């Protein structure tokens with residue numbers, strides 16, 4: 001059993017109280033006793049010359065806290081009859097279920113960051129607090145603690161009585177049965193210690209005799225130094241990471257290996273490594289294609305490399321963004337601080353790919369013992385049905401325990417608001433943040449706010465498509481208080497898209513894609529969106545088309561066109577500009593788009609209005625009412641769009657709004673259309689009810705709607721051009 005023998009202290013008076021630390025145990029311990037009186041008790045400093053006792057009593061409690069004269073040193077603190085001094089071992093109570101922690105007082109101080117009177121504590125850790133299961137010792141006693149080299153400042157209000165630490169020998173002498181009687185005042189407050197442990201590097205000191213190293217708390221700095229020297233410190237990477245370009249680093253594991261696509265499942269990378277399998281590096285010079293690649297045709301290889309789900313071996317044109325994200329994360333992990341990094345950019349600009357690559361590199365650092373361990377969890381707004389599930393996913397990642405969203409929120413609040421010696425930093429990737437925004441914005445606020453709490457060590461990477469989502473959903477005031485670190489990913493221009501496609505095709509034998517075909521595809525995509533996903537999709541489809549065109553000859557291009565001196569490849573079975581044109585044409589005539597184009601006018605109007613609404617608000621979710629308002633607004637514009645709307649209503653034609661207005665004027669038509677669109681899987685409508693307040697979102701990519709309805713003459717005539 002771990003050394004959490006604290007149930008006795010979890011008295012009814014302390015149990016279940018939320019927030020702030022409890023001084024209940026001290027109140028009970030104080031002779032002043034009664035709760036009415038204890039409410040008037042305050043912490044007071046004890047100075048080396050004990051001048052506080054004679055300090056000017058001006059009745060102001062705050063003044064009492066301050067030094068009253070000269071250079072006297074704070075050596076202790078008093079709360080009623082309870083006194084503690086530098087070097088004392090005390091219990092710190094985090095209210096609720098977090099248990100009681102034990103620490104040695106290193107020094108006292110006034111600290112505005114924790115609202116006044118505070119102390120620096122050197123923590124003990126229980127066996128439970130050692131996160132690395134592989135390196136956890138198995139030989140711990142039921143009440144054993146490890147003294148750790150980790151210190152931090154907490155308010156005096158968190159002190160909850162004294163603790164006693166002994167060597168196992170002294171404990172056996174004091175309690176020959178090995179148990180502390182329940183009615184003993186020492187029950188729940190007496191522990192043994194014989195080793196130090198750095199819980200972040202999971203290294204232990206040699207065994208020692210506690211009484212010898214502690215020396216009644218006379219020299220805490222010496223004790224700290226002993227533990228620091230006896231364990232391995234956490235380390236910052238000494239070399240700067242090289243950006244993920246070219247062939248300078250090994251590609252991370254494939255999505256199927258890491259399960260990266262199942263992003264709604266929280267996964268502690270620590271947990272993943274618990275199998276103990278070491279990363280195996282293949283030196284660059286001896287890297288070989290896998291057997292499946294050797295057997296594949298150039299077309300198959302090109303197709304799989306261009307697939308958007310493939311993890312690219314490099315991320316050209318994202319070197320700057322990579323370094324920024326990397327350095328922020330590395331600093332926060334090493335310094336044990338929280339941070340919230342808000343990453344925005346239009347779809348397909350490599351936000352997710354870059355973050356995942358940074359995480360892979362940081363994990364390499366952990367494996368190489370160059371960086372402290374950290375937990376990583378991905379929460380994808382698209383893949384959870386209710387935003388509040390984000391709480392459960394985070395709690396599970398931190399503790400490996402399941403909890404309902406409401407329970408998890410409560411537990412997380414306590415966890416992040418209270419000190420504890422644990423705190424492996426946790427990095428949360430909140431992808432598709434737009435989808436997580438709820439009506440009262442509580443989920444987003446909490447995930448942005450927790451990193452600001454001094455105990456959280458939570459690093460949130462919030463990824464969204466719009467730049468000002470925090471301001472719009474949380475107000476300027478709150479979002480500026482949160483002090484988000486912002487990184488924007490611009491759309492790719494055609495040269496960058498070319499580089500991205502070329503880098504994916506590097507090493508594909510047979511040179512099956514024409515350079516001007518790549519350029520053509522890149523220009524086409526850059527003109528619309530700068531979306532790498534779309535560019536890759538088009539090229540991949542073009543490779544498929546070319547594969548279909550290839551001669552039936554089993555001699556594939558790779559065999560017929562070896563690297564050097566081979567005769568030029570015939571145009572058949574190659575990707576040319578015209579193959580790209582075919583692929584683009586096909587992309588705009590896929591079944592979803594054909595279906596969209598064949599919809600009745602009312603349905604098309606609703607889809608177009610929904611798309612305009614989403615674009616204007618920057619939020620993936622809206623309501624049926626807001627969408628109807630959007631529709632009405634557009635229909636009411638007449639021939640001239642209002643200023644600022646010209647870009648999103650480029651094709652506004654003169655007149656011809658009559659039909660639209662008639663339909664808009666009869667919401668019943670729109671409601672029926674909404675239910676039909678739900679039935680065909682094009683939109684999601686809350687509870688399948690067409691009420692104004694029902695939440696509404698697209699069930700297909702907005703690009704699909706845009707491509708299908710972009711040139712719709714009816715919509716254009718109504719000013720509903722998307």
Ligand SMILES: Nc1ncnc2c1ncn2[C@@H]1O[C@H](COP(=O)(O)OP(=O)(O)OP(=O)(O)O)[C@@H](O)[C@H]1O
Nearest residue numbers: 308312315316347348349350351352353500532533
């Ligand atoms: N610089 C790049 N080099 C190579 N591949 C890239 C690059 N940028 C993006 N990609 C690829 O484009 C696809 C889309 O990238 P990613 O998912 O990271 O975009 P995103 O900005 O997160 O998009 P969304 O906002 O839609 O989630 C992925 O297959 C990714 O590997």
